[in-house]
Amino acid sequence: MKFLSFALSFFEYKMLWPSYFAICKILYKVDENKVLFADAFASDLTDNMTPIYTALEKRDGLSLFKSFPKDMSRISRSKEALNFLKLYSQCGTLFLTDSMLPAYAVKKRKKTKVVQLWHACGAFKKWGYSNLSGSFGVNEKKAKIFPMHNCYDLVPVSSAEIIPHYAEAFRCSEDIIKPLGVPRTDEMFLKSTPEKIILYAPTFRGENVTSAHNDSIDIEKLKNAFPDYEIIEKYHPFVKCKGENLNTNEILKKTEVLITDYSSIIFEFSLLNRPMIFFAYDLEEYRKERDFYYPYEEFVPGPIVKNMDELIEAIKAAIAANTSAASLVTSSNISSVGLSTNSSISTTTTKFDFASVSKKLDKYMSACDGHSTERILKELGF
Template sequence: MIFGIKQIIKMLFQQLILPVVYNACTAKPVIPGTVILADAHHDEIPFSMLAIKEELSRHPELQVTEMYWNNNESSPVKIFRNMVSFMKKYATTETVIICDNFLPAASCKKRSETQIIQLWHACGAFKKFGYDTEEDIPSYYVGNVMANCSLVTVSSNICIKPFASAMKLPETSILPVGVSRTDMYFNETFNQKCRDNFFSQYPEARNKKIVLWAPTFRGKPGVASVYGLDDVLKAQEELKDTHYFIIKLHPHTQVHTEGTNCDIPSEELLPVADIVITDYSSILFDAMIYQLPLVLFAPDLEEYLASRGFYLDYHTLPGIHIQKEEQLVKVLSDEARLNSSVNQKYHDFFQDYMAACDGHATRRIMDYVSKSPNK
């Protein structure tokens, strides 16, 4: 019920209110060299935009505006004000850069002089999303929440068709130039900073195998769920002398996790992890940059296949596949098996899905910022 009401409110904003604000401000010309970094899921710059912001700072000829707010933690009045402020700025901006669903950018017929670059926040093409699943966008929703995206950057050629389908965009708009945020993983200064920060907070983790469990987000905000928590906690207790578990749940997951969920962003945990456990999360693609062993623990696989589904055959994914709690301890204790799972199949899969994530994606994306419609 709550989800449906929110969708109706979104439609009203997209179809009626925000276009009026935008059109009222288009009397002024688009200003060359203007860029907006925008996101409605974070109160500060999201990780997915850090690399592009740093690259933009090297171009003094560009006028960069940052606009971030968190819809899940803001009042309706504040959200409305933020959206209106964005629309006013949007009307005269040359390039808008986003990294997630961002309704205001899709709420009008944008000017031809303006381009929108969608960085997206996930690599690969794994579980179905966007218009390919009712869990994300119900069939009754009027209007395209991805409308106006000029370019969507993805991690390889194999991702073009799934992203075009999920976003209802032409394949020509999907560019396999790499995912900007993954450039951070190739930066040793960033990696060392993450390690120093982690061990300063969790000194007890030193000299142990660090296991990162990061399950996917299931359901909808407010009614999300998590599977396998009790099983992971049991394995944590049994292996506490040799392994240190980091439990990283999605912010929307509404379960009682006090005292278990780590508050360090998952991107900053990968540089310290020795093993990654997930189920259907795209974090597995990020983990492969570090060549970390993957344990795919999916106790609800059949249910998930029926409700959401994937763009690929789940059983062909690299890593060690398990569904039962008792298998967790056995696998995590078998170092030889974990190491051998980073094999040719693992590397071939990485090349198929992550070929463009080589530490230089942001520079390639910047070429499109400098080649805006006005140039």
């Protein structure tokens, strides 16, 4: 089965897609007023695409197009790849937010600009060419057969600090990576008030989109421990049929306490300066598979917990900290990253240090100020 899948991928990447694109280039001319939004792993506009799309809808003379598979089945994605290539051969600008193999398999037309609005802020866990030795993603051999990220003209990022990491992940020049901000963060600068919501938003486990899963938390135990709070699950898009299908920004703005693990959602949430807890029950295993751009224990701006009892104690501390900046809550063996400890109390007592959140993550989000969409469009000449 794996051989057949590889053979089909090889046929598409090396023969079908280049041949089809060559025909499309003969049939169609590039129209600089045609703008294409495409993602191989989403069914519609992603969070990062929406602000750009909305802004361009208001501009006269532009024609906006979308290319998204109906579902994640091989048939649907292969069919949409051909539709994408047809549109790609004509557009003046292409916006992506994830890997797009059909775009990498063909030689880009000179008049077309490709913009990679990568779906994550900051630089947390490794991806792309930064992670070819682990079990996640592709290995060095496959990366040579199926080159990735080879067609970009512009990669907007959340700060200058992370440019070297993106250059490594995409194997591209640092010159095309610019600290223009991340479009979806613009909304986070609008006034918001937290509600009694605890959000669990982890990344996924598994090698790829078809094997993605996450089954680590006892939600019922959390609900019983915090009956006055709404416990919301927001899983990675790869984890299907689980959690709630909610707008990420909308729910983040209402969230009082965030529980995550290795997800880049921490960068957006840091803009709100509210407590976050890191449920890293499989840290060593994950470190071997994916690894991080920075030492995890030093990087995360919140307590690291390994089991449900520690998690519940950390949430109590977070709620108390939200109620009063001086509130102290007893905890049991919780790693004190992002917390301050008062050793004068007989038991291990902690309080959330909100200053550490902005202090640790500001340099990774310095280009996000509520005007990212505007800067990106200006950079592109729109």
